[in-house]
Amino acid sequence: MNSALTSLPLAGIPPEDEALRPQVRAWLAEALRELPADVRSRSWLGFDLDFSRALAQQGWIGLTLPTEYGGAGRSGFARFVLSEELLAAGAPVAAHWIADRQTSQVILRFGSEAQRRFFLPRIAQAQIVFCIGMSEPDAGSDLASVRTRATRTDRGWVLNGRKIWTSNAHRADYMCALVRTSGSSEDRHQGFSQLIFDMRLPGISVRPLRDIAGDTHFNEVLFENVELPPDALVGEEGAGWQQVTAELAFERSGPERIYSSIVLADTWLAQMRAAGAEGPAVHLTAGRIAGRLAVLRGMSLAMAAKLDRGERPDLEAAFVKDLGTEFEQSVPEWIRDALDATPHVARSAELSRSLAYVTQICPTFSLRGGTRQIMRGIIARGLGLR
Structure with missing residues (x-):
């Protein structure tokens, strides 16, 4: 069997990390008590800077960052517990999620000491919002086709190009972008670098894109002769591909890849229990959700252990992401079928709104962080099948 x-x-x-769970759960119950299920179903797409800053005041952002940079110096398992509770509660975490999950790790691993001391404490306090510049209009999930280019000058860099599907770019203070600094698209994985820059610089235009659910968290970002300082570069010039693949392991393997539909599932199950609903449809659906979730959670926990040890499980992350998003997309269909099979149970307006929203938005689950086709291509190459 292949080692992968x-x-x-x-x-x-x-145990010391599991002990974090009761206090987080109690705090969230109070903080989110007024939010209905359909709002909480937006989960980590929900943007609320005040909520993120309140969370930071509890010391729960930057849990894995060293204390010298404003973090808590805890293991990846502590952040896993926190992430599970936030997602299960449907907390609006988008204001800090990207920076906490991956940009902080890029800066910690590859950034200069000056970058660490400037950005990391501000991330841990939710004082700044980050977006990530990866996808482009003509590249999609094929990051090796990125064309946005930064040209070195005697004053730093000049940036030109476009990014698309950039979550919360219209609210972000900074972007961490993958750009080409040498060569051409034919060079594939060579010639890339990562840059961090202020989104308020002249020459940057942000165009919000409305999704099918009416939200505008996606954006197109245009760069026209944007002048960047020399210290915008993160890590080594030309090492961007290695850096971004390490970053994507954090994006693709976490519990947000299995819990995007969990508020809907909990809302449905609570209503079935309240109504005393029994029967094969309810039992089968609940069993499907619980059984697959248990396996995926185990895989995600194994990924957390690898990342905590400083490993780079890029292939395993693609497995978790592909299987996890397939599960997330199946949940609304299973619940809809279960509701159709139990017409005698009254459906609450809150459940109906939650089901409608997740049904609309779930096709995007297999796009974000890399499409299903890209994930399966990575898996096939890792298994020696292509």
């Missing part, structure tokens, strides 16, 4: 299929040994959450 056997390299996710089961991992458990240490």
Whole structure:
């Protein structure tokens, strides 16, 4: 058997990290008590800077960052517990999620000491909002086709190009972008670098894009002769591909890849229990959700253990992301079928709104962080099938 299929040994959450769960759950119950299920179903797409800053005051952003940079110095398992509780509650975490999950790790691993000391404490306090510049109109999930270019000058860099599907770019203070600094698209994985820059610089235009659910968290971002300082570069010039693939392991493997439909599932199950609904449709649906969730959670925990050890499980992350988003997309269909099979149970307006929203938005689950086709291409190459 290929080693990629056997390299996710089961991992458990240490007791000291599991002990974080009750206090987070109690705090969230109070903080979110007025939010209905259809609002909480937006989960990590929900943007509320005040909420993120309140969370930061609890010391719960930057949990894995060293204390010298404003973090808590805790393990990846502590952040896993926190993430599970935030997603299960449907907390509006988009204001800090990207920076906490991946940009902080890029800066910590590859950034200069000056970048660490400037950005990391501000991320841990939710004082700044980050977006990530990866996808482009003519590249999609094929990051090796990125054309946005930064040209070195005697004063730093000049940036030209476009990014698209950039979440919360219209609200972000900074972007961490993958750009080409040498060569051409034919060079594929060579010649890329990562740059961090202020989104208020002259020459940057942001155009919000409305999605099918009416939200405008996606954006197109245009760069026209944007002048960047020399210290915009993160890590080494030309090392951007290695850096961004390490970053994507954080994006693709976390519990947000399995819990995007969890508020809907909990809302449905609570209504079935309240109505005393029994029968094969309810049991089958609840069993499907619980069984698959248990396996995916185990895989995600194994990924957390690898990342906590400083490993780069890029292939395993693609497995988790592909299987996780397939599960997330199936949940609304299973629940809709279960509701059709139990017409005698009255459906609350809150459940109906939640189901409608998740049904609308769930096709995007397999797009964000890399499309299903890209994930399966990575998996096929890792297994030696292409």
